[in-house]
């Protein structure tokens with residue numbers, strides 16, 4: 001995991017900083033971003049980052065300290081940002097607005113915030129934003145700045161603010177307060193932030209998560225926040241660890257991104273990444289924006305052989321299901337599906353095929369009977385309530401693709417039985433009408449979030 005925000009420079013860590021870091025790195029923490037947000041703490045944070053290879057620094061002027069932002073301080077900040085101290089300074093922050101305490105006058109906070117954003121743009125630095133009770137002004141200033149690489153740290157606003165942030169493609173990070181008993185509304189927000197925009201942090205020494213609440217917070221406690229967010233999102237702790245680490249690495253430009261995988265685990269299922277080819281080009285397809293799905297790199301250099309896949313699966317019984325599903329359409333490799341599924345079944349595993357439902361046109365025959373005894377369940381992307389919407393959203397290579405999908409659904413329900421239709425929650429899709437289609441065909445129905453595979 002990556003603790004994307006803590007204050008290792010602060011006095012509570014003075015006596016035992018080395019022990020705190022060693023506890024962190026003995027737990028699941030891979031990297032830490034320590035944030036210096038006043039003149040002295042900026043320099044201390046940079047000193048810590050240059051001492052410990054796994055620690056990086058962010059520097060900026062906190063809204064509380066905006067009143068201190070004289071030309072000399074701005075010059076110091078600019079020199080740090082320009083120099084980056086051997087790439088150990090990875091963001092400008094925390095900066096923003098805090099109208100709760102108003103330790104600096106709001107007008108002064110706004111002026112300094114604008115200056116920081118333009119400095120970040122000039123030096124191509126991502127920014128970490130502190131926003132407390134200042135949603136409207138924060139939105140206006142960030143929007144006017146044109147800044148794209150933005151992380152809202154210790155998110156504590158409402159639904160509307162979170163939706164605004166993710167619509168703009170900004171990252172949202174949750175701290176220990178998301179674990180507090182009375183923070184259900186925050187947990188609700190943490191449950192639907194898209195995978196690719198989610199991060200976690202401690203904000204240590206503040207906001208120790210349950211069950212450590214009341215103690216000095218430290219990076220090794222991040223696991224508690226991760227577990228609560230995993231539960232809110234219905235995924236595992238390992239999933240949150242992987243998803244948020246990849247996001248932090250991309251955002252801050254630190255560490256190594258994971259290599260591509262031919263099989264990958266989400267929750268208790270194992271997914272098989274057969275191909276990146278597809279006969280559709282759906283406008284919501286994750287592969288057009290990212291190589292990553294739930295922190296797994298699915299961009300294949302080449303398509304894996306059947307033997308490679310079987311070897312990578314290991315014991316199929318270790319998983320609830322083995323699912324053919326990657327960044328492409330599996331039925332383009334029908335023979336590989338059949339061979340691998342046969343092996344999985346022979347080992348006592350259960351097989352699901354996630355498909356766009358165009359396998360019959362792709363293979364120029366009715367393939368459903370060939371799946372009997374090999375595939376236990378099918379998830380078929382319905383994606384739309386009618387042909388016009390389907391063609392607009394999915395850009396299929398085939399004429400009459402929507403009708404072909406409906407025909408495939410009919411045959412699959414008749415022959416395999418366990419069939420679920422999926423739609424992605426996106427503009428123009430009439431979920432109620434899609435559900436009606438599923439009912440009509442006696443198939444299950446599932447609405448997927450925009451980014452969600454698995």
Ligand code: SF4
Pocket residue numbers: 278279280281282284285286287326327328329356381394
């Ligand atoms: S059918 Fe699936 S893999 Fe193919 S483009 Fe659409 S979302 Fe992507």
